[in-house]
Amino acid sequence: MALEELFSLVKRLSEATGCGGDEEEVVEIITSELEGKAELGRDRMGNLIAKVGSGRPKIMLAAHMDEVGLIVRHIDEKGFIKFAKLGGINDQILLGQRVKLKTTNGSYVYGAIGSKPIHLLKEEERKQAVSYEKMFIDVGVASREEAERLGLRVGCVATFDRTVERVGNLICGKAFDDRLGCAALIEALKQAEPKCEVLACFTVQEELGL
Template sequence: MPLYELIKELSESSGVAGFEGEVFDVVKRHLNGFVDELYSDGFGNLIAVKGKGKYKLLVAAHVDEIGLIVKHIDDNGFIRFAKLGGVPDHVLLGQRVKVHGVKGVVRGVIGCKAIHVMKEDERKQLVTYDKMFIDVGARSKREVEDLGVKLGSPITIEKELVMLGNGLVCGKSLDDRAGVAVLIEALKRASPRHKVYAVFTVQEEVGLRGATVVAYSVKPDVGLAIDTTIAGDHPEIAVHEAPVKVGFGPVILVADGRRDGLGGGLIAHPKVRQWLVNLAEDINIPYQLEVVEGGTTDAAAIQLSRQGVPAGVVSLPARYLHSFSEVVSLADAENLVKLLVKAFESDLPI
């Protein structure tokens, strides 16, 4: 299957944090027959094992997407919601959604008061999510409940993955379904020199939870996270804020974390970082280096497991992260596949 088709299938699958089952069905189907073991741990992570070497390489790509969850249903059948993950308020209004009830998917739309009846000062303000609601066409709370929607039903945004120009694709949840697709494809192609634990982690968007528990149980010698990162090659962002560009190759992390000093993130282990750089140069693929403020990945949890794990990150540059219309390059994805295959088939930096 072409990488585009795999990314499309994963992107259009639904799986907010804590409700990733539909995505796992896709992952399992594509890995069947290509790995030595495939199992789930007690927390819900899906773990694929390939290779029989002496050392363990843990490679994590999270399957969960940002989204919403039903918080309240009013007497007139309108749904109030809470966020699951870092959802910006300004990207929600007017989005079509899928509410995943016990009887199946119920479609709706996120609404708010019409601009025509807003006061002048209201028109100038951002509409926050607590002033929004979901309309599923019901006339009462009972109608909504009869559809199978209950308190706690997960909600995803309904978006189709589409092709743009120059080999770019646009869709929801490319953070990190594009990384998941890359990891699946790398597992299919590689003949690992060591034991690769490819972990499709849950609940990354709400606190790196899946990676925290799986790193403890696997006891890896080296850890990697495969994720997306902020591309700043578009208007209204300064080059120094996000120098990474879409289409210029995978991104090897130097350090990440909060804006106030890179706390809570990862300073990539120097040996792991240099190992990735050397591998990229050995196979002659383009790559980028970055120090990113404002976020982190599963590797931040992996590095702190047990006595500590040397860890690094390789990412796909993505425009408009957490917008439900993220943009990545298929060429970058293919080059990241090649880099992972080379990593799986090479000695580890230990």
């Protein structure tokens, strides 16, 4: 695979939305890449399994499709959204992040993470790191009713709204854990000529501890 083709694959995988339990966008990308190149199937949990080769030994390789994210736990009367974390996220990277929330009808609403402004903080508060419990997502509405009309409810999931960009000889983006692993498995399967059975498992809900 040429470097530009690999970058394009990584970009599509990274920018796809796929919190634990809702990895279908990622599944669609992987399926489109491997159709005709591997035998594809799903198990009851939703893991995507790609098989190439036959015979023993049987070898399994795995990469998880899901990413860390946020889940709506409360919408206050002014339309600000309180959230909990899905997966291991350092609170200190949250403030100012753009996010996209998946609504009850499957569309997306965009917002940003904020907290109490600095000019309203007491002296002691300014010395403390802000925990996620004191943050909120602002989606540009003025009431709970407006937020609900957009299709937002408790239980809706949010992911970071990030694109993949080149930074010198590096790239930056979201969900590289483990979409880069998914890209590596895809490329390995395309090139593989195994003398045994190889199962590539693209797994779900790893960030939730499954």
